[in-house]
Amino acid sequence: MSSHQQLANAIRALSMDAVQKANSGHPGAPMGMADIAEVLWRDFLNHNPTNPNWVNRDRFVLSNGHGSMLIYSLLHLTGYDLSIEDLKQFRQLHSRTPGHPEYGYTLGVETTTGPLGQGICNAVGMAIAERTLAAQFNRPGHDIVDHYTYTFMGDGCMMEGISHEACSLAGTLKLGKLIAFYDDNGISIDGHVEDWFTDDTAMRFESYGWQVIRDIDGHDADAIRQAVELARQETNKPSLLICKTVIGFGSPHKAGTHDSHGAPLGEAEVAATRQALGWQHPAFVIPQNIYAQWDAKAIGQAKEQAWQQQFADYASTHPELAAEFKRRVEHKFPANWANESLAYIEQLQANPANIASRKASQNALEAFGKLLPEFLGGSADLAPSNLTMWSGSKSIVDDLAGNYIHYGVREFGMSAIMNGLALHGGFIPYGATFLMFMEYARNAIRMAALMKIRSVFVYTHDSIGLGEDGPTHQPVEQMASLRLTPNMNTWRPCDQVESAIAWKAAIEHLDGPSALIFSRQNLLQQPRTAEQLANVARGGYILKNCVGTPELILIATGSEVGLAVETADTLSAEGRKVRVVSMPCTEVFDRQDAAYRESVLPSGVSARVAVEAGIADFWFKYVGLNGRIIGMRSFGESAPAEQLFAEFGFSVENILKHAYALLK
DSSP: OOHHHHHHHHHHHHHHHHHHHHTTTHHHHHHHHHHHHHHHHIIIIOOTTTTTTOOTTOEEEESSSHHHHHHHHHHHTOOOOOHHHHHTTOOTTOOSSSSSOOOTSSOOSSOOOOOTTHHHHHHHHHHHHHHHHHHHOOOOOOOOOOEEEEEEEHHHHHHHHHHHHHHHHHHTTTTTEEEEEEOOOEETTTEGGGGGOOOOOHHHHHHHTTTEEEEETTTTTTHHHHHHHHHHHHHSSOEEEEEEEOOOTOOOTTTGGGGTTTOOEEEEEEEHHHHTTTTOOOOTOHHHHHHHHOOOOOHHHHHHHHHHHHHHHHHHHHHHHHHHHHHHHHTOTTTHHHHHHHHHHHHHHSSOOOOBBHHHHHHHHHHHHHTTTEEEEEEEHHHHHHHHHOOTTTTTTTTTOOOOOEEOOOHHHHHHHHHHEEEEEEOEEEEEEGGGGGGGGHHHHHHHHHHHHOOOEEEEOSSSGOOOOOOTOSSSSHHHHHHHSSOOOEEOOOOOOHHHHHHHHHHHHHTOOEEEOSSSOOOOOOOOOOHHHHHGGGGGGEEEEOOOOOOOEEEETHHHHHHHHHHHHHHHTTTEEEEEOOOOOHHHHHTHHHHHHHHHSSSTOOOEEEEEEEEEGGGGHTTTSEEEEEEEOOOOOOOHHHHHHHHOOOOOOHHHHHHHHHHH
């Protein structure tokens, strides 16, 4: 048995032992891909286990995340802060080895994977980030950004539609430093895949513009090494390495079958596998000579130190660029950000404009883009409608140092690629589509929230106000869905001022994604005092008040705020005490201290009406059982927007009717 096989067997042993101890997990993929992983991690991967956040490290993404014991074994063996005790706690509560790799739980895990197909999309984003950052900062003789992105994929990743979206774009963009390994073992949970997956995967990727290296023996270290070297020589195409493997390799009775895919092998089969592999060591025991050959700490430190010297030389020659690079990768803001962004918002308040909030969003991009070169924007083939381009936008196709990506009609792929951009670092990614089509991207949005990363999702055409395109394009339940997602901030501003504040808040929200929801139709700008202007960023605030305790509180967002203000004016003229609360971001408002929330929505005032052209039921948390909600309880219709608002009750007359019922 070769040294390579023995080293790979350490992965197999740890994987089957951890799954067996947990009585849960997926041993097949780690056992099948162990030989590929051994060659990649020992011969090619540039990383430093003592500093998992080294900026110029290669990125490794396990897209088939159910095989998580593969990456946990690799991290442990190469010297990351992941002990054998951590491996013994696989899939247990609060462990650092959860069932699927989770970003932030385990040092060395670059992204959360598990929902199949998304890892490869994250990898595409990382490869875009590497190339764009390199184009923006590298200078002759100073390649401070120079690394690869590697990803492992299984049959499930190949079948998921999102992989088609992202891999098609990766080929178009000619991402030569993206190298994907396809674990072509022919097995999924249901069994042999030939009954439901007969694609010619090689031809598919060749049609995308990838270099495809076929028929690699995934258990032959020399063949794998030669394939990786060939992939690295191709600089204008991403590479797909199709590796023929046996799932559950080494298991005498379950290798090559779906029985090894998603369940423990069983004590007897684990023992038999040890015998078959010639691995004569007890569970969770790795001989010191095996550890010594895997240990990457010293070589990793040496590689990073060499890079640090390279960066010092770069800083000496290009001090301003070096300072800017450091600022961006450390997620810090320019020195003038706070003052100039606030000045822009104050200028908007002082110079009213009744414009659509999607246009206000574009204006904010124009102002903030000049301050933030880390913006890397895009749209899913809707830039003229989403208004995501500003005067400084440059396509990364036209200029590798650009700041704009035309994603094409790929909402899901766009969102997962954005997550990869955010995870790589050096950029603030934003991407746009119609609010209705966030549904195509729902799971990527959820993954951004799960990882608590700064992806900025821009959604325009926010309601039945879309009009004639009809209910297929009119969002109803989407805002509630976004607001119910943990770690997500969802902003629906009522005018250009709230729109700019929403953008500023999203940019400054470092520990989670934001959804910015903008209108197609023009919105009336609201007057505000300095105190009110400051309180917009608190998510909800008193926009219009009365003297003393209010009899009635009207709560609204977006285009409906104007209706609420007009209604309040009518009631105030009749001598009623009415307060209008604008609630652009319920999540941020809910995080305010109890005293502030009580000052805005006093518990003693039960007469409340919430008005929003979205699903009605969300607003019960603010109006209670005694309040009224004017919202959507059905899908929309195809008609001009003004007719639809009247049809579905978004009018001053209808709000007054509900107000009078509460004020009896």
